[in-house]
Amino acid sequence: MTVREQYTPGPASGAQVRKDGEKWTLVLVRDLRHSPEKVWQALTDPAHLREWAPFEADGSLGTVGTTAKLTTVGTPTPQVSESTVTRADAPKVLEYNWGAQDIRWQLEAFGGGTRLTLWHNIDRRFISMGAAGWHICFDVLDHLLTGTPIGRIVGREAMKFGWPRLNSEYAKQFGIETPNRPSQAAQES
Amino acid sequence: MKIKMTSVYVDDQEKALRFYTEILGFAKKADFSQGPFRWLTVASPEEPSGTELQLAPNNNPAAKAYQQAIFQQRQPAAMFFTDDVKGDYERIKARGAEFTMPPTDVTGSTIAMLNDTCGNLIQLTQLARYSR
Numbered sequence: 429m430t431v432r433e434q435y436t437p438g439p440a441s442g443a444q445v446r447k448d449g450e451k452w453t454l455v456l457v458r459d460l461r462h463s464p465e466k467v468w469q470a471l472t473d474p475a476h477l478r479e480w481a482p483f484e485a486d487g488s489l490g491t492v493g494t495t496a497k498l499t500t501v502g503t504p505t506p507q508v509s510e511s512t513v514t515r516a517d518a519p520k521v522l523e524y525n526w527g528a529q530d531i532r533w534q535l536e537a538f539g540g541g542t543r544l545t546l547w548h549n550i551d552r553r554f555i556s557m558g559a560a561g562w563h564i565c566f567d568v569l570d571h572l573l574t575g576t577p578i579g580r581i582v583g584r585e586a587m588k589f590g591w592p593r594l595n596s597e598y599a600k601q602f603g604i605e606t607p608n609r610p611s612q613a614a615q616e617s
Numbered sequence: 618m619k620i621k622m623t624s625v626y627v628d629d630q631e632k633a634l635r636f637y638t639e640i641l642g643f644a645k646k647a648d649f650s651q652g653p654f655r656w657l658t659v660a661s662p663e664e665p666s667g668t669e670l671q672l673a674p675n676n677n678p679a680a681k682a683y684q685q686a687i688f689q690q691r692q693p694a695a696m697f698f699t700d701d702v703k704g705d706y707e708r709i710k711a712r713g714a715e716f717t718m719p720p721t722d723v724t725g726s727t728i729a730m731l732n733d734t735c736g737n738l739i740q741l742t743q744l745a746r747y748s749r
Contacts, residue, residue, distance in 0.1 A: 482652060500652055500653070502651070503654045505673070507654035509653050527652060551650065554649065554650035557651070558651075558652075
């Protein structure tokens with residue numbers, strides 16, 4: 429079996445939801461055994477993003493004021509949205525929008541590696557899905573940074589790698605009902 | 618190969634979901650999201666495993682242009698079939714929908730047209746062979 433085939437995500441962990449009225453923000457923390465500089469490159473460089481992120485970027489996200497088109501990967505139809513980088517303090521803080529959502533990354537030197545924190549405001553109905561998706565993406569990112577890339581696992585692919593279980597676990601942690609699973613038709617697209 | 622899915626572009630998925638369920642009477646079928654992407658479909662309660670209608674965001678210029686052009690030509694973006702177009706017309710109208718055409722006999726069918734408030738005209742069709 430390849431490393432990818434053997435991959436199974438661990439239990440749901442490292443996630444919180446900040447509730448500001450109707451606006452909910454997912455906060456995910458992941459410790460990585462790699463320098464902030466290396467993690468920064470993986471967060472901003474399109475060639476690195478392609479190895480782990482749930483979207484394609486048509487340009488670097490590493491400079492404040494630049495715009496890039498982000499295209500969802502693994503969705504039944506691609507969703508293209510224009511993103512503007514609103515903050516890029518390498519290698520510490522990165523902020524940009526993904527459609528109508530806001531993404532904020534914080535990188536802190538921690539124990540010889542990086543404590544990576546993601547803030548992502550996701551509609552409450554889909555927030556456990558987002559947590560499950562990012563969980564798997566972070567595992568794949570870790571493999572990439574370690575030099576043993578296993579290839580991006582997003583969208584339909586994630587279904588085979590424990591995403592439904594993670595979605596249920598995060599939903600339980602956040603105290604929300606498990607949202608609708610994608611329909612058969614959607615999965616077959 | 619089967620046709621299991623069709624779609625209409627909508628200007629607001631949340632508003633569309635309300636209209637297609639509360640006004641037209643369909644049921645939500647699939648609803649999931651990845652980043653800004655949201656896959657949202659409804660199905661007829663008469664045929665829960667039947668063809669799904671995707672309520673697709675019109676948030677790209679090509680979709681918006683297409684949607685506006687056919688709307689201006691008074692062309693329906695989708696057609697739903699019914700065994701009782703007059704009954705559906707009364708029911709849907711009573712829930713506040715605006716019809717641009719009341720039930721009208723045309724060749725082979727009786728049709729009505731309504732505005733879905735999301736940028737589309739929707740045609741209801743009752744084939745003549747289903748009438749008494």
